[in-house]
Amino acid sequence: MAxxxxxxxxxxxxxxxxxxxxVLIFVFLISPILVVIPLSFNAEPYFTFTERMLTFDPxxxxxxxYDALLTLxxxxxxxxxxxxxxxxxxxxxxxxxxxxxxxxxxxxATILATTLGTIAALGLSRPEMxxxxxxxxxxxxxxxxxxxxxxxxMSFFYAQACVPPGGALESTVGLFLSEKGCLANSxxxxxxxxxxxxxxxxxxxxxxxxSGFDQSLIRAAxxxxxxxxxxxxxxxxxxxxxxxxxxxxFAFVTSFDEVVAVLFIAGPDQQTIPxxxxxxxREAISPAILAVATILVVISTLLLATVELxxxxxxxxxxxxxx
Amino acid sequence: MAEAxxxxxxxxxxxxxxxxxxxxxVRAKRRAFLLVLPLLAFVLLTFLVPIGYMLKRSFEHDGFxxxxxxxxxxFAENPxxxxxxxxxxxxxxxxxxxxxxxxxxxxxxxxxxxxxxxSGTISLFKAGxxxxxxxxxxxxxxxxxxxxxxxxxxxxxxxxxxxxxxxPEFYLVAAxxxxxxxxxxxxxxxxxxxxxxxxxxxxxxxxxTVLCLLLAFPVAHLLATLPMAKSALLMILVLLPFWxxxxxxxxxxxxxxQEQGVVNNMLVAMGLVDDKGRLSMMYNMTGTIVxxxxxxxxxxxxxxxxxxxxxxxxxxxxxxxxxATSWTTFRRVYLPQTLPxxxxxxxxxxxxxxxxxxxxxxxxxxxxxxxxxxxxxxxxKSNWSLAAAIAAMLLAAILAxxxxxxxxxxxxxxxxx
Numbered sequence: 001m002a003x004x005x006x007x008x009x010x011x012x013x014x015x016x017x018x019x020x021x022x023v024l025i026f027v028f029l030i031s032p033i034l035v036v037i038p039l040s041f042n043a044e045p046y047f048t049f050t051e052r053m054l055t056f057d058p059x060x061x062x063x064x065x066y067d068a069l070l071t072l073x074x075x076x077x078x079x080x081x082x083x084x085x086x087x088x089x090x091x092x093x094x095x096x097x098x099x100x101x102x103x104x105x106x107x108x109a110t111i112l113a114t115t116l117g118t119i120a121a122l123g124l125s126r127p128e129m130x131x132x133x134x135x136x137x138x139x140x141x142x143x144x145x146x147x148x149x150x151x152x153x154m155s156f157f158y159a160q161a162c163v164p165p166g167g168a169l170e171s172t173v174g175l176f177l178s179e180k181g182c183l184a185n186s187x188x189x190x191x192x193x194x195x196x197x198x199x200x201x202x203x204x205x206x207x208x209x210x211s212g213f214d215q216s217l218i219r220a221a222x223x224x225x226x227x228x229x230x231x232x233x234x235x236x237x238x239x240x241x242x243x244x245x246x247x248x249x250f251a252f253v254t255s256f257d258e259v260v261a262v263l264f265i266a267g268p269d270q271q272t273i274p275x276x277x278x279x280x281x282r283e284a285i286s287p288a289i290l291a292v293a294t295i296l297v298v299i300s301t302l303l304l305a306t307v308e309l310x311x312x313x314x315x316x317x318x319x320x321x322x323x
Numbered sequence: 324m325a326e327a328x329x330x331x332x333x334x335x336x337x338x339x340x341x342x343x344x345x346x347x348x349v350r351a352k353r354r355a356f357l358l359v360l361p362l363l364a365f366v367l368l369t370f371l372v373p374i375g376y377m378l379k380r381s382f383e384h385d386g387f388x389x390x391x392x393x394x395x396x397x398f399a400e401n402p403x404x405x406x407x408x409x410x411x412x413x414x415x416x417x418x419x420x421x422x423x424x425x426x427x428x429x430x431x432x433x434x435x436x437x438x439x440x441x442s443g444t445i446s447l448f449k450a451g452x453x454x455x456x457x458x459x460x461x462x463x464x465x466x467x468x469x470x471x472x473x474x475x476x477x478x479x480x481x482x483x484x485x486x487x488x489x490x491p492e493f494y495l496v497a498a499x500x501x502x503x504x505x506x507x508x509x510x511x512x513x514x515x516x517x518x519x520x521x522x523x524x525x526x527x528x529x530x531x532t533v534l535c536l537l538l539a540f541p542v543a544h545l546l547a548t549l550p551m552a553k554s555a556l557l558m559i560l561v562l563l564p565f566w567x568x569x570x571x572x573x574x575x576x577x578x579x580x581q582e583q584g585v586v587n588n589m590l591v592a593m594g595l596v597d598d599k600g601r602l603s604m605m606y607n608m609t610g611t612i613v614x615x616x617x618x619x620x621x622x623x624x625x626x627x628x629x630x631x632x633x634x635x636x637x638x639x640x641x642x643x644x645x646x647a648t649s650w651t652t653f654r655r656v657y658l659p660q661t662l663p664x665x666x667x668x669x670x671x672x673x674x675x676x677x678x679x680x681x682x683x684x685x686x687x688x689x690x691x692x693x694x695x696x697x698x699x700x701x702x703x704k705s706n707w708s709l710a711a712a713i714a715a716m717l718l719a720a721i722l723a724x725x726x727x728x729x730x731x732x733x734x735x736x737x738x739x740x
Contacts (some may be wrong), residue, residue, distance in 0.1 A: 007434070008676060011649055014410055014649075018541060018545075021541055022541050022542055022545045025538050025542050026539065026542070026557070026560050028538070029542075029560055029561060029564050029620060030560050030564065030577075032564075032572055032575035032576055032579060032617060033563060033564060033567055033571070033572065033575060035575055035578060035579060035585060036571065036574065036575050036578060039578060046583070047578045047583065047584060047585075048578070048583055048584055048588050049585065049588070059711060064333070089492045099480050105546070112365075116361055116362040116365055117362060118360075119358050119361065119362065120358060120359045120361070120362035120363070122358050123354075123356065123357070123358025123359040124355075124358075124359060126351070126354075126355040126358075128348060128351040128352050128355055129352070129355040129356065129359070130352050130355070133729075133734075135359060135363065137725075137729060137734055138363075138366065138371075139362065139366060139723070140734050141370075142366070142370055143373075144674055144721065144725050144728075145721060145722075146677070146678020146679070146680070146695060146717065146718075146721060147677070147678070147680060148678060148680045148695040148698050148699060148714070149374070149377070149678065149698075149714045149717060149718050149721075150370065150374070151375040152377055152698060152702060152710060152714050153373035153375075153376055153377035153714075154369075154373045155702070156373065156376045156377055156380050156707070156711070157372060157373035157376045157377075158373075160376070167402065192326065192369050193369070195365075195369075196365075196366060196369050196370045198363065199365075199366065207451075232409065253566060256568070257569055257570070259569075259570065259681060260680055260681060264702070274568065274570050277570045277574070278570060278681070278685070280685075281570070281573070281574060281577065281685050282435065282685065285574075285577065289574055290574065290578070293568070293570075293571040293575070295569055296568045296571050297571060300563070300566040300567045300568065301563065301566075303566055304559070304562055304563055304566045306561075307566075308559075309448045314644050318402075
């Protein structure tokens with residue numbers, strides 16, 4: 001969008017003003033994310049730049065808040081850092097536990113949402129699918145309905161969703177439920193809730209990938225004698241894989257970032273990173289939170305890069321040029 | 324042309340083609356539906372059933388009905404009683420129930436149930452239950468002597484209403500109605516918090532939507548008109564916030580805007596603000612609006628961008644060559660073409676803003692709370708039915724907006740990045 005040669009002086013002024021406005025908006029978008037990174041290396045327990053930080057004095061910076069992530073909840077925080085100390089970090093440190101919980105819940109929720117979502121997207125993108133619009137609206141609605149409403153509904157339902165004690169169900173399904181045999185306060189409950197929240201993202205990305213999918217490829221494969229399994233794994237899957245992976249990453253991020261459902265349906269054993277952060281911000285905000293935030297920013301940058309690369313690959317495969 | 328003889332087209336095995344085709348279509352339909360079925364069942368069970376449970380809960384409260392069986396029976400037998408002057412039998416049933424509540428320790432839950440519509444009932448019930456065992460007949464005089472409030476028609480109306488397990492009462496309460504001596508009426512001004520909060524939530528969401536639109540429009544336009552390589556680079560600046568944890572972004576705004584925060588320190592250092600006159604931009608409405616605008620901005624930029632991307636620049640050039648000023652070109656030619664994007668982005672941002680919980684809870688302070696926070700508050704106070712009723716009202720509003728979105732934009736046009 002270069003300035004045309006016939007532009008009047010007023011238009012020239014506007015052109016540069018417009019550029020400045022855009023730069024300011026980009027600053028607004030990005031500065032909150034960048035500001036936490038240097039502050040997480042603050043040597044003082046403050047949330048603002050100290051004088052020593054501004055003069056780039058090395059003493060003004062430290063990694064003490066990253067260290068605090070390992071020692072919070074550690075039974076022997078000041079002890080010598082031998083292998084026992086590190087194994088206790090792995091077993092006991094509060095933030096490490098939260099990270100492990102977040103990771104496992106996110107992984108299972110992603111697997112559940114991606115598997116069910118991809119299969120459903122295959123059906124939804126067939127032209128003969130009945131009630132397509134209605135079903136699509138229903139499957140997308142977990143993204144639109146406020147999370148607080150979903151959480152309230154689930155907290156009522158999960159408290160009732162219990163297996164009868166002593167039955168055959170309890171010895172099988174009960175393993176995944178809470179001590180009382182209910183979905184409330186159980187890992188399974190959180191996983192299921194997060195899977196529901198991730199499903200819209202999988203549906204949207206996979207149906208978008210399938211919209212450019214040439215259905216005649218399936219018929220071609222079938223006419224050459226491929227059975228449905230071969231068609232799926234050798235023809236469909238390689239072509240839609242980038243979309244499936246993007247959807248899975250979206251679902252994982254949704255779960256990894258979700259706190260409201262966890263607050264309402266999870267017990268003390270399901271402490272996740274966002275829940276720990278939420279409580280930390282509410283009670284006494286310590287710069288250790290900024291250290292966590294910095295780590296999360298790094299993770300989300302990596303995820304974004306992955307998704308972008310996948311999207312370009314998918315566009316190339318489908319013969320779509322440009323964005 | 325010869326007269327068309329209606330020869331029936333058949334398939335190779337001799338069946339009529341029409342029937343074979345219809346059969347194949349039914350089979351294809353069934354196959355497509357079977358693919359969707361597992362997910363549909365999963366979503367029904369884990370999403371729709373809980374919401375159905377919540378709706379049921381919003382009509383249901385057995386706190387009083389279960390702990391006052393005698394009164395419940397009496398109300399069932401005397402549907403047309405005069406709440407201004409209930410007979411001795413009603414008072415006898417009441418005293419009987421109060422004594423039972425004291426033994427079974429259900430005074431609190433029964434009082435709370437009636438208290439939703441008639442305030443001051445919890446303390447009244449507690450005092451009554453403590454004294455009930457020692458009261459002598461006639462109970463009417465005895466109770467009224469203990470506290471004249473026992474004769475209040477509003478209380479008797481409230482107890483009659485509370486003796487039903489299923490009731491629309493919580494919706495009336497959530498619409499700021501109270502039981503008075505004459506029946507349901509609008510509560511006093513200072514008690515009318517729920518509808519006011521609904522109104523405030525919609526107003527704030529509207530402000531946030533407008534702010535997002537104002538900020539998103541120039542950026543989306545720039546991204547859509549820059550050469551691909553540059554715009555892809557700038558797009559990362561839009562997508563990175565989108566991918567960053569909501570809690571991280573909220574924390575950042577606390578760091579930036581609090582009184583000892585980065586922005587205030589900069590303003591003081593630059594001498595724009597006195598050290599004592601630091602701006603309070605956090606833990607109030609300003610904090611909620613700024614942080615939520617930032618969080619929701621990508622949801623406005625992305626739909627706008629995808630619409631602007633496909634607007635051919637030749638229209639604007641044609642308008643200019645026909646003598647339109649740049650302002651007229653923008654207003655009469657460019658802006659109308661971006662309307663689908665504006666509608667899509669605005670509706671999405673508004674829908675998401677109306678139900679927001681985390682950001683107002685963390686940065687809103689006392690003043691910047693929205694309707695979601697009120698639902699969470701009532702959940703934490705165990706006012707489950709009232710929380711469910713408010714949530715159901717919010718849900719109805721969201722579904723109406725969602726329906727409009729589907730009509731106007733179409734949900735299959737939703738995309739990310």
